[in-house]
Amino acid sequence: MSDSIIQLRGIAKVYRVGVETIHALRGVDLDIGRNEMVAIMGSSGSGKSTLMNMLGCLDRPTSGEYMLGGRLVSAMKTDELALIRNEEIGFVFQSFELLARQSALENVELPLMYSSTAGGFRARRERALSALQRVGLGNRVDHRPNQLSGGQKQRVAIARAILNNPKILMADEPTGNLDSATTAEILALFTRIYREGQTIIIVTHENDVAAHCQRVVRLRDGRILSDLSAEEDFEVSPYVEEARATQRRRAAAEEATEATT
Amino acid sequence: MTNAKAPSRKGAKGEGRGLTIFFFLKAIGMALSQIWANKTRSFLTALGIIVGVASVTAVIAALTGLKAKVLSEFESVGAARLYVFPNRPDNVPRAKFPWEKCRLKVSEAQAIMDQCPSIKGISPIVDLPMSVESDTELIDGMTVNGIWPAWHDAVGRKVMRGRPFSQIDIDTARQVALVNEAAVTELKIDADGNGGLGEHILLGGRRFLVIGVVETTQARMLGMNSSEAEIFIPFSVAEKLLDGWYFMQFAAIATSPETAEEAKAEVEYVMRRQRGLQPDDPDTFRVAALDQYINQFKSLASGVTAIAGGIVGISLLVGGIGIMNIMLVSVSERTREIGLRKAVGATSAAILLQFLLEAVTLTVLGGIAGLVIGKLMAVSLTFIPGANLEQADVPAWAVILSIVFSAGVGVAFGMFPAYKASRLDPIEALRHE
Numbered sequence A: 001m002s003d004s005i006i007q008l009r010g011i012a013k014v015y016r017v018g019v020e021t022i023h024a025l026r027g028v029d030l031d032i033g034r035n036e037m038v039a040i041m042g043s044s045g046s047g048k049s050t051l052m053n054m055l056g057c058l059d060r061p062t063s064g065e066y067m068l069g070g071r072l073v074s075a076m077k078t079d080e081l082a083l084i085r086n087e088e089i090g091f092v093f094q095s096f097e098l099l100a101r102q103s104a105l106e107n108v109e110l111p112l113m114y115s116s117t118a119g120g121f122r123a124r125r126e127r128a129l130s131a132l133q134r135v136g137l138g139n140r141v142d143h144r145p146n147q148l149s150g151g152q153k154q155r156v157a158i159a160r161a162i163l164n165n166p167k168i169l170m171a172d173e174p175t176g177n178l179d180s181a182t183t184a185e186i187l188a189l190f191t192r193i194y195r196e197g198q199t200i201i202i203v204t205h206e207n208d209v210a211a212h213c214q215r216v217v218r219l220r221d222g223r224i225l226s227d228l229s230a231e232e233d234f235e236v237s238p239y240v241e242e243a244r245a246t247q248r249r250r251a252a253a254e255e256a257t258e259a260t261t
Numbered sequence B: 001m002t003n004a005k006a007p008s009r010k011g012a013k014g015e016g017r018g019l020t021i022f023f024f025l026k027a028i029g030m031a032l033s034q035i036w037a038n039k040t041r042s043f044l045t046a047l048g049i050i051v052g053v054a055s056v057t058a059v060i061a062a063l064t065g066l067k068a069k070v071l072s073e074f075e076s077v078g079a080a081r082l083y084v085f086p087n088r089p090d091n092v093p094r095a096k097f098p099w100e101k102c103r104l105k106v107s108e109a110q111a112i113m114d115q116c117p118s119i120k121g122i123s124p125i126v127d128l129p130m131s132v133e134s135d136t137e138l139i140d141g142m143t144v145n146g147i148w149p150a151w152h153d154a155v156g157r158k159v160m161r162g163r164p165f166s167q168i169d170i171d172t173a174r175q176v177a178l179v180n181e182a183a184v185t186e187l188k189i190d191a192d193g194n195g196g197l198g199e200h201i202l203l204g205g206r207r208f209l210v211i212g213v214v215e216t217t218q219a220r221m222l223g224m225n226s227s228e229a230e231i232f233i234p235f236s237v238a239e240k241l242l243d244g245w246y247f248m249q250f251a252a253i254a255t256s257p258e259t260a261e262e263a264k265a266e267v268e269y270v271m272r273r274q275r276g277l278q279p280d281d282p283d284t285f286r287v288a289a290l291d292q293y294i295n296q297f298k299s300l301a302s303g304v305t306a307i308a309g310g311i312v313g314i315s316l317l318v319g320g321i322g323i324m325n326i327m328l329v330s331v332s333e334r335t336r337e338i339g340l341r342k343a344v345g346a347t348s349a350a351i352l353l354q355f356l357l358e359a360v361t362l363t364v365l366g367g368i369a370g371l372v373i374g375k376l377m378a379v380s381l382t383f384i385p386g387a388n389l390e391q392a393d394v395p396a397w398a399v400i401l402s403i404v405f406s407a408g409v410g411v412a413f414g415m416f417p418a419y420k421a422s423r424l425d426p427i428e429a430l431r432h433e
C-alpha cells in the first residue's frame, strides 16, 4: 500500500439532471502503484471518463476519498487542484487539443505558462525541447498542428503531458482518432515512456491497446467488474468471443456479396 | 520522500502561486496573435475606440492651439488692464440713479489711485470733439482726449518721440498736446522734418504746443480705431474746455496680471464707498478687465472640452460594448482551449486575467491608433490658413488620458466575458463542440 501512488476509497459520483439521478460511479476502490501501466475498459457509459476526470483532478467525487502521492486530493480546493494538475498530472486527449496557432514547441510549453517554479526563459524552452525530443519530434519544433499528421499531433500532446514529469500520465482514448499503424506507433511511445519509469493510465475501447498494458481494470455500470493482469484479462475477456463474432460477421457479409453477384 | 516534499509545496502555495512575468508575456503575446489572426474583426471591433480617441484628440489639439493663440493675444494686449465705465442699473427706478449719480468723477479716479494697493496707475479719459487747426489745415470734429500721464501705462501706448505729460503740465494746466502719426499726417505739421514736435496747433481756438508723438498700437479689443487721427491734452486742460456734462471713463493698470482680479475688486469697493452705495444697492458703474475675456474664453474652452468628453464617453461606451461582444464570441469559440488550459493547470484567476489582458490589449491598441490619427488631424489643422490653429498640438496629458481610458474600457467591458471564461468547468469545456 505504501507503494501506491493512487488510492481510491469508495469513490462515488452522482450527477443530477433535472429530477433524474445518474450514478456514474458507485463506490470504486482502486490502488495504482508507481510505474504501473493500467488500461481502464468498459462499455460506453460505464463511467471510464468520469473515473479518469476524478483521477486527473479535473473533478471531485460526490463521496469517497482520493489520495494522490500521499495527499488527500478529494478535499482540496479548486486552485489547489489546478496546481496539482499543473505539476503532477499529464493529460492526453482523444482529439489532441493542440492550439492551432501555436508551434509544436509553444504547445508543449503551455503548462509552464501557469507554473511559477519552471525557472527562466531558457530553462523553460529547454524543458519543452527535451520533451519534444523524447517523443521523437525534435525535428518538428516549429511546425504548427495543421502541418503535422495525426500521430505527430498526438506525440506533441504527449510531450506536453510529460513535460512536468508528472506522477501520472493519463490518456482518455488516445488512439481513438488514429488509424491502426499510427495507433501502434503511439502505443510503442507509451510503452517506452512507461519503461522510463512513468505511471500511465489509459482509457480505451480497443483490446490491442489494453494488451500493451500490464493491468486491465474493467468497469461496468460505475463499478469495478474486474481488475486483472493483462494476461489473465485476456483469458477471461470477451476478447476471444468478440474476435470470433467479428469473423462470423465477416464471413456472413462475404457470403451475402457472393450471393448478389 | 513524499512527506519531505509536502512542506516545500505548501510553502510555494503560501506565496500565492504568483503568476510570473512569463505568464504576462505569453498572455500578451497570445492576445496579439489572436488580434492579428482576426485582423478585420479586431479592427471593426476597435473602430469605436479608434474614432472616439481620434476625434477627442483632434478637438483637444484644436482647443489647445486656439487657447495658446488667444492667450498670447491677450498677453500682448495686457492682461493687467482695467477700465471703469459709468453704468446705469437696469432694474431700479430711474429716479433713484439719475445719470448725474452714475457718471464718473475725477475725484473717484484719485481715490482709486490712493486707496487701491493693486493699482499701479490710473487715468481718467474724456473725449471731446473739437475743431483743430494747424498752419495749413482745419479739421472739424476731431477727437481730443484729456488724459493723465498714467494713461500711457494704463493703455500700453508709449510716447515714441518727444515727452509725455508731466505732473506740472497737469497741475498748471499747460496747453500742451500729444498727437499720433495719423494726426501729424492729416494736419501736415511735419514740415520741418522733426515729426511735428515743437509745432503749434489750435484746439477750439487755443494754442497748444505739440510735445510728443504717441505710438499707434492700440487695444483692438476695446474697439478703438487706430487709423484715426488722435490728439491728447492734459486732463485738467480738457476739464476747463468742457462745460457741464461730459462722458468720462477710467483706464487703469494693476501692478501685474496676477493681481488684476484683486485690483478689480479693490476698484469696485472704493467706487461703491465713494458713491456711498448701500449693500443692497446695485453698482452704478462697471469695471471691465481683460481677465473677464480670458475667463470667458476659458469657460468656453472647457465647455467644448466637456462636450468632446461627452462624445468620447459615448463612443467609448459603444466601443466597449463592441469589445464585450467580441470577447464573448471569442470565449465561446475558444471554450475547448479554455478547458485545455484549465486541465494543464490554469487557475480561474489566470484565465480571467488572460482574457482581460486580451481585451485591454485590443482597446489600448485601438487607443494608440486613435491617438496617431488624432495627431495627424492636429498636424493638418495647423496647415489650414486663417484658422488660427498654428499651435494645435496634442498635450501629454491627453495622450496619457486616452491610453488610460482605453485600458479602462478594456477592463470594464472585458470583465464579464473574462469572468465567464474563468468560471467554465474544464470537463464541460473540453466536451464542447
Ligand SMILES: Nc1ncnc2c1ncn2[C@@H]1O[C@H](COP(=O)(O)OP(=O)(O)OP(=O)(O)O)[C@@H](O)[C@H]1O
Residues within 6 Å of the ligand: A015, A016, A017, A022, A023, A024, A042, A043, A044, A045, A046, A047, A048, A049, A050, A051
Ligand atoms: N456532466 C454529466 N452530467 C450528467 N451525467 C453525466 C455527466 N457526465 C457523465 N454522465 C453520465 O455518467 C455516466 C458515465 O459517463 P462516462 O462519460 O464516464 O462514460 P464512459 O465510460 O466514458 O463512456 P464512453 O465510453 O462513451 O466515453 C453516463 O451515464 C453519462 O451519461
Ligand SMILES: [Mg+2]
Residues within 6 Å of the ligand: A048, A049, A050
Ligand atoms: Mg468516455
